[in-house]
Amino acid sequence: MAKYELPNVWQWEDENSNRSGNRPTAGARFEQTLPVGEAPFQLYSLGTPNGIKVTIMLEELKALGVEDADYDVYLVHIGEGDQFGSDFVDINPNSKIPALVDQSQNPRVDIFESGSILLYLAEKFNKLIPADIHGRTETLNWLFWQIGSGPYVGGGFGHFFAYAPEPMKYPIDRFTMETKRQLDLLDQTLAKRPYVAGDTYTIADIAIWSWYGRLALGDLYEGSDKFLNIKEYSNLIEWSERIADRPAVKKGLEVEYLSIDEETD
Numbered sequence: 137m138a139k140y141e142l143p144n145v146w147q148w149e150d151e152n153s154n155r156s157g158n159r160p161t162a163g164a165r166f167e168q169t170l171p172v173g174e175a176p177f178q179l180y181s182l183g184t185p186n187g188i189k190v191t192i193m194l195e196e197l198k199a200l201g202v203e204d205a206d207y208d209v210y211l212v213h214i215g216e217g218d219q220f221g222s223d224f225v226d227i228n229p230n231s232k233i234p235a236l237v238d239q240s241q242n243p244r245v246d247i248f249e250s251g252s253i254l255l256y257l258a259e260k261f262n263k264l265i266p267a268d269i270h271g272r273t274e275t276l277n278w279l280f281w282q283i284g285s286g287p288y289v290g291g292g293f294g295h296f297f298a299y300a301p302e303p304m305k306y307p308i309d310r311f312t313m314e315t316k317r318q319l320d321l322l323d324q325t326l327a328k329r330p331y332v333a334g335d336t337y338t339i340a341d342i343a344i345w346s347w348y349g350r351l352a353l354g355d356l357y358e359g360s361d362k363f364l365n366i367k368e369y370s371n372l373i374e375w376s377e378r379i380a381d382r383p384a385v386k387k388g389l390e391v392e393y394l395s396i397d398e399e400t401d
């Protein structure tokens with residue numbers, strides 16, 4: 137690889153990128169009207185690790201008998217840049233899935249960031265978050281841990297292991313080290329208790345399973361289970377399999393996304 141000389145001021149070199157390309161600016165790139173259905177919740181998302189957190193949560197709420205957790209779910213094709221359409225950016229100015237609208241409130245409530253969405257739903261229905269201060273705080277500790285730690289796995293390890301144009305030792309060593317440290321932390325934690333935050337299944341399990349459970353089961357990056365020697369994390373694997381068996385988790389993964397296209401300008 138050619139030696140990189142640091143310029144004094146970084147310049148964006150790809151100014152002709154298409155509508156889905158990375159840009160150093162935020163905001164809507166084009167007008168796009170999103171469909172709105174009848175259900176109380178309108179979810180604009182995709183079946184990625186961050187996206188499945190929300191469909192799993194909504195399915196868990198429905199399995200617990202929460203009728204007001206009905207939702208319509210629409211496919212936001214991030215490879216085609218749908219996250220930069222005007223209606224989506226109105227809901228989530230950060231242009232990333234998942235984005236949820238609670239239209240049972242007047243005015244409607246817009247919710248973005250998967251952790252914020254899980255917390256909103258848990259608090260709204262008093263489910264999947266313990267009421268006592270110790271259980272609630274431990275759940276939030278691990279929920280925030282996932283949101284802060286996950287990008288080292290997805291944007292770091294996963295990017296350089298699976299998507300970078302060629303293998304590069306420095307970033308792969310750096311992010312594999314951190315990913316394995318996180319896996320060891322979860323494995324040690326799950327040796328002591330059945331769920332991440334204690335004795336009960338919570339939104340922390342949903343957030344963490346969607347990344348680390350799927351990684352442990354070999355469902356995120358082809359060949360990574362061998363590369364990371366996942367089999368050494370036996371408590372994590374047992375927990376991952378147990379959560380994968382939950383009917384609501386299966387439903388959350390299989391949900392059919394509606395197209396946003398009919399209403400596109």
Ligand SMILES: N[C@@H](CCC(=O)N[C@@H](CS)C(=O)NCC(=O)O)C(=O)O
Nearest residue numbers: 184186214231232233234249250251
């Ligand atoms: N911290 C955010 C991350 C969301 C995120 O990174 N979403 C990705 C898909 S998993 C996305 O929309 N990427 C599109 C893009 O970066 O343009 C969350 O937890 O909701």
